[in-house]
Structure formats: structure tokens, C-alpha cells
Amino acid sequence: MADGSKNRSAALQAAWNKSETINPVLTNEDKLNLYAYGKIADGMPFSEAKKPGMFDLARKAMYNRWQELNDQRVSPSEAEKKYIELVDQLAARHGTK
Secondary structure, X not given: OOOHHHHOOHHHHHHHHHHOOEOOOOOHHHXXXXXXXXXXXXXXXXXXXXXXXXXXXXXXXXXXXXXXXXXXXXXXXXXXXXXXXXXHHHHHHHOEO
């Protein structure tokens, strides 16, 4: 899988760093959206993703959310914008460490 962190914009990298400081009270939906938008924004090709095993429910949910956004043809630039907006909303709502 490609390492998109080398190609992150300054805004995406700042949001990525900020996301790691948000108080850990996020809903599963918020976590799934951060994961999926982050993967797309980082330029990770879904076609190269390994499908998780049937009993790995957490990874399966992450994979499925990424697939949903991929099927909706969310572009990396759209995903970056959504990721940054989501991080800002979550930090404002839940605070940071």
C-alpha cells in the first residue's frame, strides 16, 4: 500500500496531527469517517486494500466504510476537505488533550 503521508498537504497534516489530540469520546461513526476520509485523502488505493476476515468486525467496518466512499467516487481532494472539516467539528465538540 502506498504511504500517502509523504504527499499530504500542510492542511491535511495539521488536521491529521490535531485528530490525534481529540478527546477519545468519538462515536464509532465518527471514527469510521475519519478512517475512510483519511485513507482516500492520503491517496491509498482501495483496490489494493486487503479485505479483513469475517470475524474481524472492527476492521471489516472500517473497510466497508472506505468501500462506501470509494463507491461514491469521493476524490482525494473532497476527502481531504471532509477530513479537515470533521476534525475541526470533533475537536470543537469534544475538546483536545
